[in-house]
Amino acid sequence: MRWSQAFIPTLRDDPADAEAISHRLLVRGGYIRQLMAGAYSQLPLMIRVRSKVAKVIREEMDRIGGQEFLLPALHPAEVWQKSGRWEIMGDEMFRLRDRKDADLALGMTHEEIFGTLSLELRSYRDLPQFWYQIQTKFRDEPRPKGGVLRTREFTMKDSYSFDIDPAGLDASFQRHYEAYERIFARLGLDAVPVEASSGAMGGSDSIEFMVRSDSGEDEVVFCRSCGYAANMERATSRVEDIDDGVEHAGVEKFATPGVRTIGDLADFDGGAPGDHQIKTLVYILEGEPRLVLLRGDHPLVEQKLQDGTGAIEFRPAHPEEIRAALGADPGSLGAVGVKHIPILADLALAGRYNMVTGANDDDFHLRGVNVERDIEVSKWLDLREISDGESCFTCGSSLEVFKAIEVGHIFKLGTKYADAFGINVLDEAGEAQTVIMGSYGIGLERNIAAVVETHHDEKGIVWPVAIAPYSVAITVLRTDVPGSLEAGERLYEQCWNAGLETILDDRDDRPGVKFADAELVGIPFRVTVGPRGLESGVVEVQDRASGVTEAVALEGAVAHLSALIQR
RNA sequence: CGGGCUGUAGCGCAGCUUGGUAGCGCACCUGCUUUGGGAGCAGGGGGUCGCCGGUUCGAAUCCGGCCAGCCCGACCA
Incomplete structure (x- = not known):
């Protein structure tokens, strides 16, 4: 892509209504624009990042045997009535009527729909099944906030496991746990698994993956010494003994x-x-x-x-x-x-x-x-909220409380939906057994926001190479000087030939403008091509994260970049 | 849902108290000069002043209603 033709509307100023760092940087960097409360248009750079996140997720889901689906976002009321959640979900579910006056809903999650499909499972031999999709979810959140951190329309990878017995579910759950750890590691997120409540979804062994961030809406209780980690909604601590003195005889x-x-x-x-x-x-x-x-x-x-x-x-x-x-x-x-x-x-x-x-x-x-x-x-x-500095229930050390973003959530559904929908298969003895399910979610845009929250500096975003919209930005200085732009263009071709996703900044702008944009947008490596270096056949390669710049021979630049990106 | 605040050009804002028909910076367009860290000069384009109604000769400005957005809380896979 040539920058001169790219739609990358960067802003010099922070938008007035943005608080969270990820919100500010994604808007300023030309990644997103708000349409209304909790709904954002995703611009070309955002789409590139999101598709890379999706790719990482797909690879790890496929690796544990996941099969990708795509289910409707538009649901009939019946399936939700069947599970009992038509009422339970209340105002959080977007509802509408079609021309025949039938009640419909926009999907907030897809247990009901995958559950319906799973009725076609017949035999224990078919199990386990891991089914997933990457789909838009709609939730009428009472208060969307933080840019893309909490929206009313967002993309989620949701997956569901189907097993014949609890031991099978345990294994499926464990495989997802491991897949999630790999996904977050590849996204550059330090996600801490914590014990959590499963809330309105129903279930047990609920684990949330939390990324420490002041923009987070959840609070995590963490013990450095024994590793205990739990959502505040569930965390416990040791209560110090209190001396009640001599007991009174009566009230x-x-x-x-x-x-x-x-x-x-x-x-x-x-x-x-x-x-x-x-x-x-x-x-x-x-x-x-x-x-x-x-x-x-x-x-x-x-x-x-x-x-x-x-x-x-x-x-x-x-x-x-x-x-x-x-x-x-x-x-x-x-x-x-x-x-x-x-x-x-x-x-x-x-x-x-x-x-x-x-x-x-x-x-x-x-x-x-x-x-x-x-x-x-x-x-x-156990009903009380614990506070920072209380003693760990297991080891007695001082507990730490920090804010965090929930980037993933896995939990065991049990037979809640299988019972409601009559999902069963025949076991070895030929008897019908209720299928036992697990549910696993990752919010794509929220994960992107979490990456920005944890990978930025005063100049802008610092993307991990794995999900950067482009790996390399070639910044041509003095496009008016004969030879400059041509050298940049040749390098650009070579980069693409070598498989490096590259954007060529061919704009006739001042160097400062172009450097600042590349940094704000967060391209991991910048190659500066200008008359000054070209005189001696040299370009400069700068690492966005470290700021380290080195002069590299023009001929060896592609190999050099490839090596950097491999690392 | 409760509390606080804000809607004026793509972005950031002034003007509103004291009504007279809209302005600044950035961005954008043209020309010239400039060019290794957000250029200078000159010229130019762009706004139903959130919406509806009222008061008035006249409303961005005053009054009423509504809508939208932000922040805090409540709430929330």
């Missing part, structure tokens, strides 16, 4: 006028610090109230509550509902003596006594509460 009610928060009660004369309080939250799970108890200073992780209860419909109770349930307003809520509402308690409250909590009587609290003696806990769960 004592006391007046706490104006006290509404944990902080108020900690400051209140006769109150108690947060770690000696019981925080009482009211949630509505599947339409029914539940009390959720945590230590006063511990935040709730809603995902843990959802995972722990299996609830699908799920929200904090409204003030009226709280008053109806407990007879008091938030600020004086408690679980002591509550029998009519199931109580879910965080494990950090186990064994605690001399605790303070609300009395279910406005402006009154209780002290001397022994959790296990005074509260009828229906279910103990």
Whole structure:
């Protein structure tokens, strides 16, 4: 490609609405343009990068025996109703009607469709099957952000495994795990596998691949010493022992006028610090109230509550509902003596006594509460959010919390969809066995953004060679000087002949402009061809990443570049 | 969905308080000079001022409604 003819609309200034580094650089570098919230046009450079990412993914999926499909993005409501997700997905699913007034949806994921196809599997001899596609997904995200990091329309490689038994699923899962590690390594991403919640998809052994980045939306809890790594939605830590002193014989009610928060009660004369309080939250799970108890200073992780209860419909109770349930307003809520509402308690409250909590009587609290003696806990769960510096559950070392981008997610679906769709095969004994599935996803644009987040400098993007839009930029200086452009063009031909993807910057522009563009766009190697060097038959080769420049004989330039790119 | 903010040329912005028919920088086009790190001079093109309505002789500017986008939170494979 000649730069003079290429559509690479680079910008000198950052777009005003871009926050994330990848967002800024991809817009400035002429890779993407926003059409609306959560929808981006992908320009020629972006398409080149994306097709290379896709190539890496295809190679690694094919390597473990994956077979590529392409399924419709447009789905009939029936398959989603069959799996029960027509309702579950709620507002996140784009829905539409066709001319016959039939309900349709734009696919957010493809378990239902692959599941439908898998009905044609007949025998255990056919298994395992690894099916994948690279397809557009539509999700009406409440809040798209970060440029291409979180959009409403994006490309995903999703794959699904089908096995006859759990051992088979374990093996399929493991193969995907390894394929994913290879994919991220080839993309230049340092992706940490972490334990995760499988959320609305249902499943177990959920593992997310996380790339550390301040632009990330997830938080990862990591232990340097033993390697424990988990999403905040799931992470646990060791709770330090707290001295509750001498146990009170009974519960004592006391007046706490104006006290509404944990902080108020900690400051209140006769109150108690947060770690000696019981925080009482009211949630509505599947339409029914539940009390959720945590230590006063511990935040709730809603995902843990959802995972722990299996609830699908799920929200904090409204003030009226709280008053109806407990007879008091938030600020004086408690679980002591509550029998009519199931109580879910965080494990950090186990064994605690001399605790303070609300009395279910406005402006009154209780002290001397022994959790296990005074509260009828229906279910103990891990519900609290851990924080940086707490001790690792397994090894006791200090835990680190960092922000990360979820670049991939693999999990075991089990028989959820197979049951819903009746997917089964005959086993060796000739008996029908329900097929057991796994699901594995990688978001292409998000991965590209993650690469930019982790591979850039003050001048622009620094692509790994494997996914750079071009490997080499030939920057011709003084296109007006006879011989300059011709030398560049010859080198350009030779590069392509040698299989090097090259762009020839033949624009009649100032050197600074051309250097800056090549750097912003992030081409790994730049060859500077100009009269100054040509006098002695020399061009300059610069490594984008290191900035190292070396003079190379024009004749040996292609071989030199090939060698650099092989490395 | 709650809170905050913004919509004026491709990008970044000023003008709005105090109404008089739109401007700056970059980018773009032409010419000349220039050219190893974002050139100079001269000339030029480009805008339904987000949309609809109202007030007014007159609205980018004032008023009302709507839409869109961004940020924080909620939410979210």
